[in-house]
Amino acid sequence: MPTNEPLNRKLRMALIGGGRGSFIGRVHATAAVLDNRCALVAGALSSDPQRAKDSAEDYDISPDRAYTSYQELIEKELALPEDQRIDFVSVATPNHTHFEIAKAAAEAGFNVICDKPMTFDFAQAEELAKVVEESGVVFAVSHNYTGYPLIRQARQMIADGELGEIMAIRSTYIQGWLVDKLEDSDQKQAAWRTDPKKSGAAGCFGDIATHAYNLGRYVTGLLPEQISCHLKTFVDGRALDDYGHAMVTYENGAFGTVTASQITHGRENDVTLEVDGTKGSLSWRQENPNEMWVRKNGSPHQLYTRDPNAPFTKPVAAESCRLPSGHPEAFFEAFANIYRSAFDNMCLRISGKNFEKKDTIFPNVFDGVEGMYFIQQSVASSQDGGKWLPMKHDLARR
Numbered sequence: 544m545p546t547n548e549p550l551n552r553k554l555r556m557a558l559i560g561g562g563r564g565s566f567i568g569r570v571h572a573t574a575a576v577l578d579n580r581c582a583l584v585a586g587a588l589s590s591d592p593q594r595a596k597d598s599a600e601d602y603d604i605s606p607d608r609a610y611t612s613y614q615e616l617i618e619k620e621l622a623l624p625e626d627q628r629i630d631f632v633s634v635a636t637p638n639h640t641h642f643e644i645a646k647a648a649a650e651a652g653f654n655v656i657c658d659k660p661m662t663f664d665f666a667q668a669e670e671l672a673k674v675v676e677e678s679g680v681v682f683a684v685s686h687n688y689t690g691y692p693l694i695r696q697a698r699q700m701i702a703d704g705e706l707g708e709i710m711a712i713r714s715t716y717i718q719g720w721l722v723d724k725l726e727d728s729d730q731k732q733a734a735w736r737t738d739p740k741k742s743g744a745a746g747c748f749g750d751i752a753t754h755a756y757n758l759g760r761y762v763t764g765l766l767p768e769q770i771s772c773h774l775k776t777f778v779d780g781r782a783l784d785d786y787g788h789a790m791v792t793y794e795n796g797a798f799g800t801v802t803a804s805q806i807t808h809g810r811e812n813d814v815t816l817e818v819d820g821t822k823g824s825l826s827w828r829q830e831n832p833n834e835m836w837v838r839k840n841g842s843p844h845q846l847y848t849r850d851p852n853a854p855f856t857k858p859v860a861a862e863s864c865r866l867p868s869g870h871p872e873a874f875f876e877a878f879a880n881i882y883r884s885a886f887d888n889m890c891l892r893i894s895g896k897n898f899e900k901k902d903t904i905f906p907n908v909f910d911g912v913e914g915m916y917f918i919q920q921s922v923a924s925s926q927d928g929g930k931w932l933p934m935k936h937d938l939a940r941r
């Protein structure tokens with residue numbers, strides 16, 4: 544079990560968002576404490592002040608640290624003695640609020656775990672990256688699928704050359720929950736996700752294609768060159784896309800495709816990744832995350848399972864497991880692995896030690912910038928009939 548060395552105390556967390564009736568805030572709170580390395584001590588849990596206060600008891604946050612806004616949270620936490628003050632904030636609010644909250648937290652010196660997409664638009668993302676660099680805080684973006692042990696196994700196998708030169712990446716994120724116009728009902732999650740003022744320039748592509756794109760980038764480490772995209776809104780009267788395809792070319796000549804849907808009947812959270820290399824191919828599916836196929840022509844197909852003790856398991860994948868093989872690990876554990884790796888860096892930073900800023904095992908602010916560039920260029924390409932646009936930028940993780 545990893546520890547909080549060299550800090551040797553629990554980290555103190557504040558949650559922003561996650562009020563009653565919301566979705567991902569509870570996941571953050573659960574994932575953060577899974578390894579007993581942090582305690583949730585403060586929150587600004589809702590945009591509604593009374594609900595923010597009322598929701599605090601659901602998390603055992605004491606009333607005096609249940610704040611009614613993130614501004615109040617930052618101001619009052621900064622006023623506390625250092626040995627009580629929070630160490631980091633987790634941002635689990637709708638997209639249009641991420642930038643102002645994450646920026647204010649980083650400027651106040653608090654480490655940040657921010658949900659995706661990192662900001663509302665690309666300009667905000669670039670600015671946030673500057674703030675993070677200047678402040679020196681640890682900043683993670685919860686592209687949580689990168690926390691699955693077999694995804695980290697795939698990443699290491701590719702880095703070790705086991706698949707040869709990468710020729711193609713196919714990633715998909717297929718859902719069906721928005722095939723009906725849920726935004727016309729009381730469904731809050733559907734309402735803000737389909738509202739351009741809250742979601743950003745893209746709907747489905749911002750919400751879920753960003754995960755699929757990030758997964759391919761994370762696993763292969765290939766640098767993107769160009770993108771061509773077609774987005775479509777199938778549900779009448781919806782303001783943003785609910786389906787789309789993008790093709791991405793990579794600097795080494797590889798082809799990538801990203802397909803995302805929120806209108807496919809019966810599909811839930813079907814995130815898939817397939818990578819073709821000159822020596823072998825692999826495929827993985829998040830709805831069955833403890834298995835990954837690796838295939839080589841002329842050899843029997845190999846089914847890798849999540850097994851921390853197997854000789855074929857790379858150390859980085861073994862260290863991302865909590866249970867022996869056969870006991871299913873899934874969404875919470877993968878999410879907790881983002882926290883676990885970010886905590887390692889937070890403990891170093893708070894103890895005054897150096898820590899890795901760019902090539903972290905967890906998705907960081909640079910991945911967040913890239914996600915926002917992906918959204919911007921996808922929308923622009925689609926509006927121009929699928930025109931090829933650049934995907935290279937200076938802040939890309941290398």
Ligand SMILES: NC(=O)c1ccc[n+]([C@@H]2O[C@H](COP(=O)([O-])OP(=O)(O)OC[C@H]3O[C@@H](n4cnc5c(N)ncnc54)[C@H](O)[C@@H]3O)[C@@H](O)[C@H]2O)c1
Binds near residue numbers: 566587588
């Ligand atoms: N990583 C993932 O797998 C994943 C999954 C779902 C959602 N998300 C992302 O998480 C974010 C939240 O999504 P959700 O589905 O939980 O939304 P939600 O609508 O269920 O919850 C949002 C919460 O934020 C609160 N809120 C809004 N503005 C606030 C503010 N200024 N200060 C404090 N609280 C505020 C709301 O009151 C609510 O409690 C989005 O950015 C979404 O893209 C990520």
